[in-house]
Amino acid sequence: MTHDEVEILYIEDSAADVELTLVALRRCRVANKIQVARDGAEALDFLFCRRAYADRQFLAPKLVLLDMKLPKVDGLEVLHAIREDERTKMVPVVVLTSSNEQKDMLDSYKLHVNSYIQKPVDFDQFQRVVQQLGLYWLVVNQTPLPESSLAR
């Protein structure tokens, strides 16, 4: 996989959560082009081809899976940056978090999050949720081509 053809940008600081999510996605064979970022800063660097990812060719992922509580730059800040940039403002972002705090939910929806999901403790449910997510956003859902490609 090259950095250019990433389907899912998964922003999660917990190694255990990353592993569990990858197991769930692998089991349903939905996605294998996943880029994991361990904090918000790394995610934005990757997304906007900065610093360590400066040589990456920009291409918006099909889905951003976003944890709320992240080191350095938190989930809401990442979401804000994604919605602020012309190139990424339409990218589907799904918050996948432990918290179901009303405030987090409200703030996320105010920033036009596409979906807000609380990670279930039970792995069977967690697996189902992750698989449904992958299937829906990568297979069922359709996203428009970038406006720049239409103009040409």
Added chain:
Amino acid sequence: MDGKKWGGGFKPVGILTALFCSAVLGYMAGVRQANPDTPASSKTYVLNLGSLHLTLTVGAIGVLVIFLLTVLLAAAVVFAAVASRRRRQAEAANRELANEVKERRKAEEEVNQLNAELESRVLARTEQLDAANKELEAFSYSVAHDLRAPLRHINGFSKILQEDYGPALDATAQHYLKSVSDAARNMGQLVDDLLKMGRIGRQALVRRPTNLTTLVEIARQDLEPECAGRQIDWRIGELSSVECDPGLMKQVLANLLSNAVKYTRVREKAVIEVGQVTLDCIPAIFIRDNGAGFDQQYAHKLFGVFQRLHSAEEFEGTGVGLATVRRIVQKHGGQVWAEAEVDKGATFFFTLADDSQGSGCATKSVAAGKL
């Protein structure tokens, strides 16, 4: 000054006036008789008589005037003495009044100071409470986020181990793994329930006129997945409309109905009755079932957090449901209590009005078990 005192002053004036008048009349009589036609001898007599009368009268008037002046002087002295006494009294009263005013002002200042102190103390307490609340919120946020995560990992990895490596493990190893994943899931449920209860505590009550019958019907419909394959005879009576927080009240009904469904699992035919009675002049809603019931002597433990009267093997649960019910009912100023007998079902009652402000009805024995 009253009229009596003045009356004493009028008398000498009257006498004086009378004497003066008689003197004048006497003199005039003398003058009239001493006209030129009258004989000289008789004229002299009349003149002498007139001057005698005049002299006597003037003397009497002089005596009376002196008497009157004396009386006036005495009255003036008495009056001055009385006035001075009155003045002294008035001055004393004024001093007393001034003192009183001073004292009152002082007391008022003290009250004001106490009020200000009280106000600043209330402010400080409110600040402390706000801080404690914020701390609690931060705590519950961190519980939600940081405590749930490791539970999810324990459950997840033990499940993956079971599923991917199960065939390589013997029955005991598989049983242990299942226990690990079950325990993590249960604790996850516990954490979720506790957080939900904590949130209710901090949530503001929004009372609206609410039809309880409709709310019961909604709560019952939500329970349909749990009722699948069961034979349940629902007997839902007519309930009154009350002023309550519909969201929270639905949680009360959902908890109590779900308990009724759970604990009647042992019956082939479950009967769950919802109705309304009037106890101590207050309407009380009841939910009655013919399920496993419980020993009434432990009724007081029923509504405590994590308190359970059945083992998790018999009936699953975290012991947070009824604690949540109590918290919501108490937030509404009501009470909740239960009556039951082992193996003969249970009845849960709750009121929403505060019966301490009731219509003066005598408290009956039914209140004894209220929580």
